[in-house]
Amino acid sequence: MTRTPSRRSFLQTTGMLVASAAAISLEGVEAFLQQAATPAGPYPDIDFLQLDSWIVIRPDNTATFFVGKTDLGQGTGTAFRQIMADELDIKFENTTCIMGATDTTPDQGGSGGSDALQTDGYPMRRVAAEARRVLLDMAAQHLNVPVTSLAVSDGVVRTTIGDTADREVTYGELIGGKKFNVTLSGRNVDATTGKAPLKSVKDMPNVGRSPRRDDIPAKVNGSQRWAVDMKVPGMLHARHVRPPMVGATLKAIDEASVKDVPGLVRVISRGNYVAVVCEREEQAIRAARQLKIEWTPPATAPFPSSENLFTFMRAATPSSASEPSVVGDMAAGFAGAATTIEANYDVPFQGHTSFGPAHAMADPSNGQLTIYSNDMKSYGMRAGVAQFLKIPKEKIRVVWMHGPQAYGRTAADDAGFEAAFLATELGRPVRVQWSRQEETAWDTKGPAYAVTMKGGLDAKGQLVALDYDARAADFNHVGYNEHDTVLISQLMGQRKTPARGRASYPSDKYGVPNRRMAGSVVPMPLAWETPVRMGNLRDPDGPQVTFASESFIDELAFAAKADPLAFRLALLERGTGDDSGFKRARSIACIKAAAEKFGWDTRPSPKSRGTGDIATGRGVAYAYRSETVAVEIVEVDVNRRTGHVWVKRIVCAHDCGLVINPEAATRTLEGGLLHSVSRALHEEARFDESKMLTVDWVTSPTLTHADVPERIDIVHVNGDPNPNRPDLRHYGAGETVCKPMLAAVANAIFDATGVRMRRLPFTAPRVLAALKA
Amino acid sequence: MAAINLLVNGMRHTVEVEPSTPLLYVLRNDLDLAGPKFGCGLGQCGACTVLIRGEAVRSCVRPVSQVQNVEITTLEGLAKSGQLDPIQQAWIDEQVPACGFCQNGQILTAKALLDKNPNPTDAQIRDGMKNTLCRCMTYYRINAAVKLAAQRRNA
Numbered sequence: 001m002t003r004t005p006s007r008r009s010f011l012q013t014t015g016m017l018v019a020s021a022a023a024i025s026l027e028g029v030e031a032f033l034q035q036a037a038t039p040a041g042p043y044p045d046i047d048f049l050q051l052d053s054w055i056v057i058r059p060d061n062t063a064t065f066f067v068g069k070t071d072l073g074q075g076t077g078t079a080f081r082q083i084m085a086d087e088l089d090i091k092f093e094n095t096t097c098i099m100g101a102t103d104t105t106p107d108q109g110g111s112g113g114s115d116a117l118q119t120d121g122y123p124m125r126r127v128a129a130e131a132r133r134v135l136l137d138m139a140a141q142h143l144n145v146p147v148t149s150l151a152v153s154d155g156v157v158r159t160t161i162g163d164t165a166d167r168e169v170t171y172g173e174l175i176g177g178k179k180f181n182v183t184l185s186g187r188n189v190d191a192t193t194g195k196a197p198l199k200s201v202k203d204m205p206n207v208g209r210s211p212r213r214d215d216i217p218a219k220v221n222g223s224q225r226w227a228v229d230m231k232v233p234g235m236l237h238a239r240h241v242r243p244p245m246v247g248a249t250l251k252a253i254d255e256a257s258v259k260d261v262p263g264l265v266r267v268i269s270r271g272n273y274v275a276v277v278c279e280r281e282e283q284a285i286r287a288a289r290q291l292k293i294e295w296t297p298p299a300t301a302p303f304p305s306s307e308n309l310f311t312f313m314r315a316a317t318p319s320s321a322s323e324p325s326v327v328g329d330m331a332a333g334f335a336g337a338a339t340t341i342e343a344n345y346d347v348p349f350q351g352h353t354s355f356g357p358a359h360a361m362a363d364p365s366n367g368q369l370t371i372y373s374n375d376m377k378s379y380g381m382r383a384g385v386a387q388f389l390k391i392p393k394e395k396i397r398v399v400w401m402h403g404p405q406a407y408g409r410t411a412a413d414d415a416g417f418e419a420a421f422l423a424t425e426l427g428r429p430v431r432v433q434w435s436r437q438e439e440t441a442w443d444t445k446g447p448a449y450a451v452t453m454k455g456g457l458d459a460k461g462q463l464v465a466l467d468y469d470a471r472a473a474d475f476n477h478v479g480y481n482e483h484d485t486v487l488i489s490q491l492m493g494q495r496k497t498p499a500r501g502r503a504s505y506p507s508d509k510y511g512v513p514n515r516r517m518a519g520s521v522v523p524m525p526l527a528w529e530t531p532v533r534m535g536n537l538r539d540p541d542g543p544q545v546t547f548a549s550e551s552f553i554d555e556l557a558f559a560a561k562a563d564p565l566a567f568r569l570a571l572l573e574r575g576t577g578d579d580s581g582f583k584r585a586r587s588i589a590c591i592k593a594a595a596e597k598f599g600w601d602t603r604p605s606p607k608s609r610g611t612g613d614i615a616t617g618r619g620v621a622y623a624y625r626s627e628t629v630a631v632e633i634v635e636v637d638v639n640r641r642t643g644h645v646w647v648k649r650i651v652c653a654h655d656c657g658l659v660i661n662p663e664a665a666t667r668t669l670e671g672g673l674l675h676s677v678s679r680a681l682h683e684e685a686r687f688d689e690s691k692m693l694t695v696d697w698v699t700s701p702t703l704t705h706a707d708v709p710e711r712i713d714i715v716h717v718n719g720d721p722n723p724n725r726p727d728l729r730h731y732g733a734g735e736t737v738c739k740p741m742l743a744a745v746a747n748a749i750f751d752a753t754g755v756r757m758r759r760l761p762f763t764a765p766r767v768l769a770a771l772k773a
Numbered sequence: 774m775a776a777i778n779l780l781v782n783g784m785r786h787t788v789e790v791e792p793s794t795p796l797l798y799v800l801r802n803d804l805d806l807a808g809p810k811f812g813c814g815l816g817q818c819g820a821c822t823v824l825i826r827g828e829a830v831r832s833c834v835r836p837v838s839q840v841q842n843v844e845i846t847t848l849e850g851l852a853k854s855g856q857l858d859p860i861q862q863a864w865i866d867e868q869v870p871a872c873g874f875c876q877n878g879q880i881l882t883a884k885a886l887l888d889k890n891p892n893p894t895d896a897q898i899r900d901g902m903k904n905t906l907c908r909c910m911t912y913y914r915i916n917a918a919v920k921l922a923a924q925r926r927n928a
Binding site: 673 | 874
């Protein structure tokens with residue numbers, strides 16, 4: 001494509017989206033504020049088949065990489081610079097990376113699935129390698145020597161033979177400020193490639209190093225401009241009024257009730273969507289509180305109360321079923337079992353409850369629409385908003401900016417659409433900010449699961465039959481930025497047909513001769529316009545599924561009078577299925593590495609009980625996700641007097657293939673582990689039969705500093721069991737560690753107390769009741 | 774509306790707002806200070822923390838009329854003469870933030886904590902920081918960074 005003036009000026013002026021090694025200067029902030037002046041548009045797609053769309057090299061021998069990803073705080077932007085700098089052969093410190101602005105960076109889909117390095121890292125490496133190849137060709141011409149006689153390091157190309165030796169030319173001299181004009185190939189963005197081969201990992205000096213994350217200084221010194229800080233002249237502030245009873249219909253708005261609010265611009269409603277728009281933020285907050293609305297309650301309850309959820313789910317008629325997975329002969333397996341056990345596991349709805357409530361700013365200047373958002377999928381938002389507002393995609397750009405906690409489909413999607421709608425209605429820039437109560441009540445939830453497990457052991461204590469049957473309340477699963485399932489669209493009544501949803505299965509490499517996995521989706525009475533709405537939450541379904549499957553493996557180990565870790569190792573070693581991806585071998589390696597780091601003493605659970613208030617125990621659980629394996633061992637203190645559980649030590653053995661930035665990976669895993677501890681101990685979206693009861697940090701508690709573990713050890717297990725593979729691939733890191741934790745904590749509580757917790761979360765009152773039962 | 778006089782990071786400002794307006798919105802929207810963040814508006818999470826007379830104060834529930842002419846310090850005002858506060862430097866050295874949205878509150882709460890108690894025990898850090906939430910769960914690293922900062926301040 002032809003590079004547009006807007007892209008050029010963006011390069012020259014932007015401060016905030018450029019991830020640079022240095023702290024962002026004051027000039028950078030000023031430039032950022034100027035950037036708010038909307039380029040005229042339109043905003044055509046960036047052509048991923050043009051090398052110029054990915055890499056710009058300046059006369060001063062610095063490079064900027066353009067990638068269609070977003071960094072939610074995992075340091076992926078820094079890792080992209082590491083691998084692209086290595087393939088290009090330029091100094092890491094001389095690179096910057098721009099991410100996720102739909103009119104500036106090629107569409108790599110934004111973020112999701114922890115696959116930034118596993119999937120998107122490869123086209124990034126290939127285009128950087130291609131740029132190096134093209135530059136070496138140019139250098140050969142420039143120096144009038146064969147390309148085979150050239151060597152390059154840090155963006156300087158030198159001749160190495162004969163009387164031409166020591167002549168050199170920099171990348172900046174060769175192409176600085178000019179375009180490559182090189183067309184790439186590939187049927188989609190993930191397949192983008194040039195002609196150059198990838199380097200061998202041993203020739204990538206930045207891989208395995210941990211340069212510091214480039215976004216941290218500005219976040220620590222206060223100079224970072226986030227999506228939440230975006231402002232332009234004439235910008236208005238919007239707040240919402242949501243239905244007080246779920247499923248209620250708007251009957252009448254008393255606009256007189258807010259006529260004394262200074263700065264009120266307009267009350268806007270469409271269907272059951274209501275917003276107040278004011279000149280100032282505190283005015284919008286007041287107007288939203290003060291606005292009187294008459295609502296007609298729904299004829300039937302939208303859902304059962306969360307207290308009765310699992311009874312309801314187990315009795316409900318499923319709306320759809322997943323294809324069962326069956327190995328062997330279940331009836332024969334159970335018939336041959338000496339011992340059969342069965343157990344139910346219940347996981348409630350859990351919300352994202354993002355630390356920063358949803359927000360976005362939309363600017364309709366110049367007859368175009370620019371949306372500033374922290375949504376991790378800026379490209380999807382652009383396409384969705386175009387459909388929702390029925391305006392051409394080319395008139396819309398979404399500029400991704402840093403934002404709070406986004407681990408999946410958060411309400412950032414919804415806020416982007418709302419800002420776009422209000423800005424279009426008013427013809428002025430509008431900033432939408434959800435309240436805390438709105439965020440906690442109305443964000444998307446991870447689906448509740450009610451799982452029944454059944455297992456049979458033979459006389460020697462070997463697992464001969466294993467049955468997993470899940471009921472998932474994934475009845476209204478909203479995708480990312482869908483024009484007919486975002487909240488505003490639901491409240492406008494645009495979506496009528498139900499979403500199919502899914503019930504997911506365990507992911508392990510155990511060898512079980514007879515095994516069935518089955519699942520179905522069960523509906524709540526109200527499918528749309530409800531805060532009980534499902535969306536991907538950090539390893540969607542994995543924590544729920546693995547809580548059931550890995551708790552039950554412990555129960556089987558107990559029935560077999562076996563050590564739970566040795567029991568798992570034996571199950572893995574019995575596996576006979578295809579292991580071409582080495583997941584079984586790598587699972588075994590991770591279990592052994594975790595056991596060694598923890599200092600695991602081999603014995604059956606539970607531990608013999610002491611007499612004091614504090615009972616201590618340890619638990620293990622394991623899972624894989626895609627190609628990545630995680631084994632977690634935790635040590636807990638259970639207070640027998642109060643029921644309080646403290647996860648005081650965590651060991652996680654993790655294999656995600658090649659680790660690009662070990663420090664950033666370690667931090668990412670620590671955060672994922674502790675978020676999962678929070679889900680294990682605290683988190684549940686609670687509701688009565690008409691409304692959400694969890695609406696803030698008092699009603700919806702989370703893990704705090706008070707319960708930080710004493711010690712967390714991450715063991716990166718990265719041996720490649722394939723001797724014929726020259727280089728380890730880089731897989732995903734992040735979400736895998738969210739799978740095993742809930743079961744690991746339950747297993748540790750059992751080890752400490754002999755009490756099996758089968759319903760999340762393990763709050764102090766719930767644990768105390770179980771101890772007394 | 775009333776004229777409100779504020780002293781923020783050593784600079785005097787006069788703003789015309791409703792006296793009941795929470796300090797947070799004036800800092801963010803009138804004074805263009807982006808350090809303090811809106812997290813709950815209820816004083817529960819700590820994202821909006823500022824320092825007032827050395828105390829960590831939640832600006833989302835503090836009416837602007839109550840903090841006139843007292844020295845208010847935001848994250849932007851923590852560095853002195855271009856030199857990061859040792860706490861900020863410890864945050865960088867420990868690579869604490871994930872998304873980073875809560876870190877304004879973490880850093881300023883730690884500052885108030887260490888100014889009062891230069892040698893906090895592990896239990897005192899847990900207790901002093903427990904009402905400042907982080908949903909990326911960087912607590913483990915915050916704990917380490919507070920200890921590192923304390924060590925350097927005392928060196």
